[in-house]
Amino acid sequence: MVKLNRPHIGIFGKMNVGKSSLINALTGQQVSVVADHPGTTTDPVKKIIEILGVGPVTVLDTPGIDDTSALGTQRVERTNEALDQVDLAILVFADQFDSYDQTLMETCVARKVPFFFVHNKSDLQKLNVEIKGADVVDFSCKSPALLPRLLEMIKKHLPKSSYSQDVIxxxxxxxxxEVVLVIPIDASAPEGRLILPQVQTIRNLLDIGAVAVCLKDTELRKYLQTHTPKLVVTDSQAFGYVKTVVPPTIALTSFSILFSRLKGDFDAFLRGTHAIDRLQDGDRVLILESCSHSVNKCDDIGRVKIPNLLRKYTGKKLEFDVVANLDPIPADAEKYKLAVQCGGCMVTRTQIMRRLEILKEKKVPLSNYGLTIAYCNGIFERVTEIFRKKGI
Structure with missing residues (x-):
């Protein structure tokens, strides 16, 4: 079965402790620039590698946490943000374990980020400190024989849920x-390709041994005159039309709702979506995009279509803010009366769940693009029924 979640492993530590050398040793390539002077890595660097027994992972090299240069504060901030994006943190130190390393460990514990320490450059100096509450492994880029032990430590601490088989x-x-997949080809469709949720759903159905039928919304009515599929999965933006075509005897849902189970907190989404009915004039709604894309001002689902849909459904004068990619959640997030998360096809479940946890702590109701669109179209109960029946 195809794996849809590629875990992220971050390399963290002070400047000049060999973080970049470590990532180069892990990947077997010159991914990060290595130099004797500190501060060589100025921005996070990513590389995809394969780890036997785990599969593909994204390794992230980060700037030193003790950077006091003119741009140091911004670099350290980027490093701290990266901690919220990884499934596992490898904390690297070399000649001495100091307050920076201790703070890093405490931050990982506070944020519930799995971690272990690498005592790097162990060929130059033996480990002379005991670190309570953490595993430590010796490593040196000059000793390739130590690499298997490092890989074993990664497999030990990387949560299995971050790379286990995914269920759609x-x-x-x-x-x-038979499952019918409704894929509109309109102005918002990417040129010459399908979006990831569509591709991954097709692959999942092939793995199951089911029959995947792909067609445009304009072809759906005619197809259903002669076929009775087990399920229809549509692009959420086509709900308004598709709900009039698919008879109630056929189960209906959307790609975005499938991914709200795969990548998000489905139970929280189910509860939070009902907050739409409580929105009042002047309330602020947070839209959470989890990718970087060129914004089509007329057709963008998160920035234009969902805000317009919510305003029309509620009849209220609502205000909207957008957090794109994996940018930080606003510190004053408690001001939002609703947060609407995209399907999250371009990021990991860990990355989405961490940002959702921040909002849950602020008591902000949560929803998802597909669930919000379904609610405003009056078919929320119908498109979630197949999952609620099974207690999923």
Whole structure:
């Protein structure tokens, strides 16, 4: 079965402790620039590698946490932000373990980020400190024989949930059953390709042994005159039309709702979506995009379509803010009366769950693009029924 979640492993530590050399040793490539002077890495650097027994992972090299240069504060801030994006933190120190390393460890514990320490350049100086509450492994780029031990430590501490097999429709569709995937080709569709949720759902159905039928919304009515599929999965933006075409005897949901289970907190989304009915004039709504894309001002779903839909449904004068990619959640997030998360196809479940936890602590109701659109179209109960019936 295809794996949809690629775990992120971050390399953190002070300047000049060999973080870049470590990532180069892990990848077997010159991914990060290495130099004798401190501060060589100025921005996070990513590289995808394969780890036996885990699969593909993204390794992230970060600037030193003790950078006091003119741009040091910004670099350290970027490093701290990276901690919220990783499934595992490798904390590197060399000649001495000091307050910076201790603070890093305490930050990981506070943020519930799995971690272990690497005592780097161990060929130059033996480990002379005991670190309570943490595993430590010796390493040196000059000793390739130490690499297997480092990889074993990664597998030990990397949460299995971050790379285990993903479930999209395995718990609902069986081999031989037919699923219709409705894929509108309009101004918002990417040029010459399908979006990831569509591709990954197709692959999931193939793995199950089900029959995946892909068609445009304009072809759906005619197709259903002669076929009765087990399920119809549509782009959420086509709900308004598709709900009038698919009979109630056929299960209906959307790609975004499938991914709200895969990448988000589905139970929190189910509860939070009802907050739409409590919105009042002047309330602020936070839109959470989890990718970087060129914004089409007329057709963008998060910045234009969902705000317009919510204003029309509620009849209220609502205000909207957008947090794109993995940018930080606003410090005053408690001001939001609703937060609407995208499907999250371009990021990991860990990255989405960490930002959602911040909002949950602030008591902000949560929803998802597909669930919000379904609610405003009056079919929320219908498109979530197949999952609620199974207690999923």
């Amino acid at each position: 429709l395995d718990d609902f569709v069986k081999a031989g059953e």
